[in-house]
Amino acid sequence: MKRIIFYSFSLLIASFLTSCNQSSSGENGEKKLTVGVSMLSMQNEFIVNVHDEIEKKAKESDVELITVDAERSALKQIEQVESFIAQGVDAIIMNPCEVEASSPAVTKALAANIPIINVNSETTAKPSAFIGSDDVESARIAMKFIAEKLNGxxxxxMMHGYMGQAAQIKREQGAREVLKQYPGLKLIAHQTAEWDRAKAMALMENWIQxxxxxxxxxxxQNDEMGMGAVKAxxxxxxxxxxxxxxxxAIPDALQAVQKGxxxxxxxxNAExxxxxAIETAIKIxxxxxxxxxxxxxxxxVTKENLAKFMK
Incomplete structure (x- = not known):
């Protein structure tokens, strides 16, 4: 009944959101905090690693987690967030499918006075918080290594990730920044393999022909595709x-670096x-x-410093 009242009079009691959430903190035998989690794709090893850590920390903090797989569909992701809102979760963690297309999910959560945290990837709509890394930087590092290996x-x-996702856009940006600095480097082809190993292998076979x-x-732009390219x-x-x-730097990639x-x-850092992400959700x-x-x-990560990244 509390939830119905909360949504019916959300404009009147928005200022009391914090105290409402504290009452379900899981302490003193009270109701646990519930956090809804929508992940880009649970077929992607890195994304699974991020989720595993969310799950681990949620258990340690006695937080109930509702995890769903968006299966790379921004539309499905919006529906999942709408479902979380209807369930009255205390916070939402979203690993966005797309920068633009997943943005309505953020807007809807905030309109319902539910904090939403974007993890690993961004949206145009600004969430309550963002946890991730600067994807432009990652591509600069990768392309700089290539430039030095090839003496310019x-x-x-270049294999792109899922088109329209923040990581794809920013990693292309970073790569092109470095390419501009080396006129002797020619980008002869670039295409998406959608973060997928099998698709990357097929694309690489076509490029070899x-x-x-x-x-x-x-x-x-990610290790799954890198491993597909290596195989082909x-x-x-x-x-x-x-x-x-x-x-x-997923385990397969680290082993491949070790092998050469x-x-x-x-x-x-998925962990x-x-x-x-979960710590921030709990705090909010x-x-x-x-x-x-x-x-x-x-x-x-190269052969020289590999040891510190191997588990």
Whole structure:
């Protein structure tokens, strides 16, 4: 009944939101905090790693979690957030599918006086808080490594993530910034493989047919695609001649760096992103002070410094 009253008179009692949420803090035998979580895709290893940490910290804090998979659909994600609002959750964590198309979800949550935290990816609509990393920086690091490996000259291919998602837009931006600094580097083709290993392998096979021995480097905007590119190049007997760099430092990629099949990856801290997202959600729901933006640095991973990233 409390929830019905809350939504019916939300304009009148918005100022009491904090105290309402504190009453469901899970302490002294009271009702637990409930947090709704909508993830971009639970088929993506990095996203699963982020979620695993959210789940772990939620258990430690005695928070009830309702997790749903948006399956890369912004429309589905908006519907999921609408469902969270209807359920009267205390806070929402969203891993946005798209910058523009997922924005209405943020607007709807805020209109219902429910705090919403974007994790890992951004929306045009400003959420209560953002936890992630500067994706422009990650691509600058990756492309700079390629430029140095090739001594500033060569033909480069770029595999995009899911088009329209913040990471895809910003990683392209960062890569192109570095390419401008090296006139000898030519971007001969770029296309999306939608963060997917199998799609990346198929795309790389097509590029090998088109460009063959003229390919000098591949920048894949995430490790799943990087691993797909490595497989296709290895099968074609070209891997030793082509520099491949990707982003995220998932376990498969770290092993590939160790073997020498992947030249480098850029570490993105899934654990910190997940942990800080749920910690921020709890703080806002309890009316405590919190950071509106938390940016976790990226780090280049090569054979030389691999040991500190291996678990």
């Amino acid at each position: 000259k060569g033909n480069v291919l 088109s460009y063959g021995n003229t390919i000098n480097a591949v920048f894949a 190049l290895t099968d074609a007997g070209l891997k030793d001649k082509v520099v491949v760099v990707s982003i995220d 099949t992947l030249n480098a990856t850029v570490f993105q 910190q992103q997940g942990a800080q 729901a309890k009316g405590q002070s919190y950071e509106k933006e938390t940016l976790i640095p990226f780090q280049l």
